[in-house]
Amino acid sequence: MSAIMKILKDTSLTVHHGTCIQAFMFIVKSLGFRCVQFLKDVVPHILLTVRTCNQFALRESLLQQVANLASIVREHLRPYVPSIFGIVTEFWSAHLWSVLLLVNRMAQSVPDDFRTYVPGLTKLFLSTLEVRPPDNTWDQTFDERIQLVLKSVRNLKDCLGNYLHLLVPALLNLAETSISTAAKMSTSSSMHNRTLVNVDIVKTLHALLKSTDGKGGNSSTPTSLPARASQRLLRMLSLANRTTGHAIVETLCVCAALIGERWNPFYHASTYAAIAEWRTRCDLAGRAEGDGGAGTNVRPMAHVPQVDGLVMYETAIVALQHPRAHPYGPGALALSHHNSGVSTMDDNADSTPSGMQRLDSQSRMLYNDDGIMNLHVAAGGGGHGHLDDPMIFPDASKMRFTTEPSPHHAHHFGTQQTSNATTQQKLHVNQQNLQRAWDVSQRTTRDDWEEWMRRFSVQLLREAPSPALRACADLAQGYPPLARELFYAAFASCWFDLSDQYKNNLVKSLKVAFVAPNVPPEILQSLLNLAEFMEQDVEKLPIDIQILADLAIKCRAYAKALHYKEQEYDTSPGYTCIEDLIWINKKLDLPAAALGVLEAAQHRLGETLKRSNSELYDAHGTALELTDDESNTTGEGGWAGTEVKESWLAKLGSWQEALRLYERRLAEHPYDVGAILGCMQCLVSRGEWKSVLDLSERSWGALSLSDGELEAGAGDGGAVPQRHHLFLEEEGHHQA
Secondary structure, eight states, rough: HHHHHHHHGGGEEEEEEHHHHHHHHHHHHHHHHGGGGGHHHHHHHHHHHHHHOHHHHHHHHHHHHHHHHHHGGGGGGGHHHHHHHHHHHHHTTHHHHHHHHHHHHHHHHHHHGGGGGGHHHHHHHHHHHTTOOGGOOHHHHHHHHHHHHHHHHHTTTOOGEEEEEEEEHHHHHHHHHHHHHHHHHOOOHHHHHHHHHHHHHHHHHHHOOOOOOSSSSOOOOOTHHHHHHHHHHHHHHHHHHHHHHEEEEEEHHHHHHHHHGHHHIIIHHEEEEEHHHHHHHHHHHHHHTTSSOTTTTOOOOOOOOOOOHHHHHHHHHHHHHHSSSSSHHHHHHHHHHHHSSOOOTTTSSSSHHHHHHHHHHHHHBBBBTSSSSSHHHTTTOOOOOOOOSOOOOOOOOTOOOOOOOGGGGGSSSSSSSOOHHHHHHHHOOOHHHHHHHHTTTTOSHHOOOOOOEEHHHHHHHOOOOSSSHHHHHHHHHHHHHHHHHHHHHHHHHHHHTHHHHHHHHHHHHHHHHHTTTTTOOHHHHHHHHHHHHHHHHSSSOOOOOOHHHHHHHHHTTTHHHEEEEEHHHHHOOHHHHHHHHHHHHHHOOOOOHHHHHHHHHHHHHHHHHHHOHHHHHHHHHHHHHHHHHHOOOOSSSSHHHHHOOOOHHEEEEEEHHHHHHHHHHHHHTTOOOHHHHHHHHHHHHOOHHHHHHHHHHHHHHHHHHHOOOOOOOOGGGGGGHHHHHHHHHHHHHHOO
């Protein structure tokens, strides 16, 4: 998560922000509520990116991901509600679809905080509903925007109860204009599209008015609102076709139920006459055009059962007279069936039980289990609905919380839609793919090794059993620094899923990379850091400690080298290990530690000699235990008579002590080149240049001998270690 946020904060990496957000959302869905701790670091930067990015597609994706995030973390998004609604207001026109999706998810996630912003949201709804296309040309884009807003209004109807006096008149104006425009259209296709929009508007009016019936809505709304709506709906009915008319009649039934007993004396007669006239007109137009009664200039609605408008209205009136039943729905018909003697408003209606059964059958087809009219059936939409909405909004009043968007619209969200059950389980590791990635054969040049490291890092992410790591694979493919940053975590994640055979093969490849020529230093440093990460946080890699120590020295990582050399000293101490420890401590500017290493080596050598040979203990043990006063009286210094190597003292910087031991060794073996060079090094370090020249003149013959003559004359004491030669060459260049 931290690595992803680094990319998101970098404005120069805008091209990767889209993929970055996809990876973040995949991680959020895999973690669930465990991601809450990261919100304070992530959400502000996402919202800032939404405001500042100049890419339309990226902003669209970000808004959708914020909506998805709201459905996952729910109330934990409360601190960011003001900023989110600021974005809603700012991008309402440019990104209406994504903004409305975000609004509906926020209403579902933080309903209490959401109500504070309902006034501003109502203003935005009105700004869209009150706009009319220029020259009254209703194009598809305008219709889609209207339908999106209508869908959102229906879903938020329970939150908008206090603002119905603003929304209902605006919807009535929109419906009247749209229906009058549809009546003037001549082409069947345009008429059909206009009809779909008209039905959607009336359906929204129905939902808002229905929310005032005391069933959880605003029961305090005065009856003047449905009364005003019914008057204008009756005017619209005179221009509506059959499909739109069915929706209007359904809404009139709602108005009748809301007005109550005052409906019959004031509205019943005019409503009944208007519905009868509308039905007669639609029947005549249908017979004239031969379209199966679909209505004027409307394409035929094949295989769509239609419910008679008068039947629907009479059902509502019967239910109004029996308030114990549902105000308008199948329950009213069931009650009417038991009271078949009650006369209806239609003198020609069939009052026999068989007639009531016919009404009940038709009405049950029209209403759902909640008593809400299935308008898409009346409108000819069949089982799938007549509105092919480009989005599915969750109903804020009914929808259960979910962390997954609708599968039908999964492509809108820009992330891999995987169920929680899938994202939570451990993913499979393809060991063969990993083996092909870590194979080091045919890697010779610097470019070869860089490509090997890049491919190995990305493949570890692709095969990682952790969903969070695997989500970053595509982003790492396009942005290699992310692969390097997640290299250690991905390696550890895959390590435990490898069999012993694959683990051994992987370790062998790493060892080859440690010592191979032309390997870039940064790759060696990464591999060294990997070994340290595995040792500290996971489990130690089966690599010899001496190999890691040499690699650390090669990378000039002296702190790591000291760690590994100390472990090597504990397991197998030797002259080279002690000398390296002294040298490393000097490099780290730890002279006291270097001296401590030397004293520990003295003590350890003395203990070893005591245990191995008592006679050797008598010869050397006394010298090892000399006090400072005894050492001064001998004139040999603090290290005389010990098995301490002269090079250790040189590494330690004790040039005087090292010079004394080198001179004693030179006195015993005049042709010992190592002793000669050691003396010169000590004299140079002490600044005794004249002594250096004198020693070189006296020892010129020994220095001029061939290697074979040196071995014959000096024996074992004349051997000069390679590391010592390199050290002397380095010091010589420094002194020059």
